[in-house]
Amino acid sequence: MVTPLTCRNFIHGEWLASSDGSCLNSYNPANRSEVVAVFPRSTLADVNRAVASAREAYQRWRLVPAPARAEYIYRVGELLGKYKEELALLICREMGKPLVEARGDVQEGIDCAFYSAGEGRRLFGQTTPSEMPNKMAMTVRTPVGVCALITPWNFPVAIPCWKAMPALVCGNTIILKPAEDTPACATKLIEIFAEAGLPAGVVNLVHGVGEEVGQALVEHPDVNLVSFTGSSQTGSVVGEICGRMHKRVCLEMGGKNAQIVMDDADLDLAVDGAIWGAFGTTGQRCTATSRLILHRDIKSKFTQMFQERAEQLKLGAGDQGDTDIGPIINAKQLQRVCEYIDIARSEGAQVLLGGEVVQTGHLQQGYFFPPTILDGVTPDMRVAREEIFGPVVALMEVSSFTEAIAILNNTNYGLSSSIYTRDVNLAFAAMRDIEAGITYINGPTIGAEVHLPFGGVKQTGNGHREAGSTSIDIFTEWKTVYVDFSGCLQRAQIDNR
Numbered sequence: 406m407v408t409p410l411t412c413r414n415f416i417h418g419e420w421l422a423s424s425d426g427s428c429l430n431s432y433n434p435a436n437r438s439e440v441v442a443v444f445p446r447s448t449l450a451d452v453n454r455a456v457a458s459a460r461e462a463y464q465r466w467r468l469v470p471a472p473a474r475a476e477y478i479y480r481v482g483e484l485l486g487k488y489k490e491e492l493a494l495l496i497c498r499e500m501g502k503p504l505v506e507a508r509g510d511v512q513e514g515i516d517c518a519f520y521s522a523g524e525g526r527r528l529f530g531q532t533t534p535s536e537m538p539n540k541m542a543m544t545v546r547t548p549v550g551v552c553a554l555i556t557p558w559n560f561p562v563a564i565p566c567w568k569a570m571p572a573l574v575c576g577n578t579i580i581l582k583p584a585e586d587t588p589a590c591a592t593k594l595i596e597i598f599a600e601a602g603l604p605a606g607v608v609n610l611v612h613g614v615g616e617e618v619g620q621a622l623v624e625h626p627d628v629n630l631v632s633f634t635g636s637s638q639t640g641s642v643v644g645e646i647c648g649r650m651h652k653r654v655c656l657e658m659g660g661k662n663a664q665i666v667m668d669d670a671d672l673d674l675a676v677d678g679a680i681w682g683a684f685g686t687t688g689q690r691c692t693a694t695s696r697l698i699l700h701r702d703i704k705s706k707f708t709q710m711f712q713e714r715a716e717q718l719k720l721g722a723g724d725q726g727d728t729d730i731g732p733i734i735n736a737k738q739l740q741r742v743c744e745y746i747d748i749a750r751s752e753g754a755q756v757l758l759g760g761e762v763v764q765t766g767h768l769q770q771g772y773f774f775p776p777t778i779l780d781g782v783t784p785d786m787r788v789a790r791e792e793i794f795g796p797v798v799a800l801m802e803v804s805s806f807t808e809a810i811a812i813l814n815n816t817n818y819g820l821s822s823s824i825y826t827r828d829v830n831l832a833f834a835a836m837r838d839i840e841a842g843i844t845y846i847n848g849p850t851i852g853a854e855v856h857l858p859f860g861g862v863k864q865t866g867n868g869h870r871e872a873g874s875t876s877i878d879i880f881t882e883w884k885t886v887y888v889d890f891s892g893c894l895q896r897a898q899i900d901n902r
């Protein structure tokens with residue numbers, strides 16, 4: 406039995422227990438009796454301390470030149486490379502994903518470091534003529550202030566990096582509140598930020614329960630910006646509070662992503678994409694494929710090929726070399742997946758594969774659920790509309806491209822999407838007509854790269870795009886500056902008429 410790690414909060418450059426000493430545990434989802442870490446159940450006093458620390462540090466950090474701020478982030482990127490394997494193994498244990506995917510999670514953080522750090526030498530604004538003589542006009546980006554970053558467990562390194570790195574390069578200070586399921590991953594990540602030498606108070610970490618610490622951060626009057634990734638339900642609460650308090654808020658929430666397979670598609674390729682999109686990360690990605698919209702002429706062939714491949718996927722702990730599918734994160738999520746299978750059955754869908762919790766051998770020690778294929782799903786069913794966040798995919802039959810697009814769009818979400826076709830005209834029509842933040846042509850719905858905008862339309866988000874050049878739009882305010890060097894009062898709209 407491995408000794409549990411002890412995690413602490415990181416406030417003003419110091420590693421601290423919660424103010425009242427209370428703690429929570431995180432567990433290995435592949436082996437529920439193994440405690441991975443003991444971490445602080447932080448209090449309002451801890452939140453206040455972290456916000457005060459970030460507020461104080463902000464006054465200095467905002468004045469550090471952006472290229473110098475970026476140097477720290479380059480260093481974080483290098484250190485993430487150095488600790489990549491250690492972090493990946495920790496992700497396997499605490500979050501459960503297979504080692505290759507855990508390495509990808511860290512790699513996404515590294516990519517984000519180098520990409521965001523590059524922004525330190527850009528952060529471009531505009532210059533433009535004034536309508537008056539001897540006067541110029543320009544725009545500059547200024548930081549927003551203290552940012553609370555509330556992050557999920559499914560990408561315990563990549564997502565905090567997407568948020569923290571551009572926020573810091575832009576001159577903000579941050580408080581990370583990581584998911585309760587993955588505190589050790591967050592702690593190791595913040596240790597790396599600390600090792601990179603960021604000044605005290607610029608990066609803070611407060612562990613704890615969402616309804617306690619998360620909510621206190623969102624409601625804190627000295628927090629200027631909240632960036633949240635998680636469930637739509639929690640996102641609504643965050644959005645409501647921020648709306649009331651006039652705070653900047655960036656929400657990245659659910660998805661009900663679909664892959665269309667047309668009758669002219671390369672079926673082997675489409676099956677490869679569907680297996681990875683639906684069952685990669687045990688379906689626990691907000692970009693996961695949860696609907697396969699299949700042209701009726703290829704449906705039975707595709708389904709047979711897809712089912713045969715899905716049957717071969719091997720369940721196991723993330724750190725076992727041959728694992729394709731790791732566990733579900735916790736008992737509550739497992740329960741939710743089971744409930745959706747009951748709902749699917751009661752709505753008349755057929756379970757072609759999977760559908761029952763795995764209770765055999767050593768797998769019964771963890772939260773394992775097999776790849777599950779639901780057939781005969783129609784657009785009105787709940788399993789066609791609601792996010793499940795597990796290894797469950799719904800098959801839906803269509804007769805035309807137009808019908809496929811209509812069904813793909815028939816959801817409240819709009820994160821990722823995909824179409825497999827060899828017809829260039831259909832591919833371009835799909836790029837135009839699909840309602841989603843991300844569309845893949847002949848590729849699965851998962852696998853976004855950090856230098857491109859990430860986010861969705863409709864109830865997936867609130868209009869922001871993380872990653873890419875758009876991430877700096879989240880973390881900066883525009884300031885418009887007029888410089889009048891005429892030496893006299895010039896009245897716009899009046900004196901030049």
Ligand code: UN1
Nearest residue numbers: 560690691692851852853
């Ligand atoms: C998420 O599931 O919240 O595009 C993020 C992807 C990954 C990121 C997923 N690069 O699937």
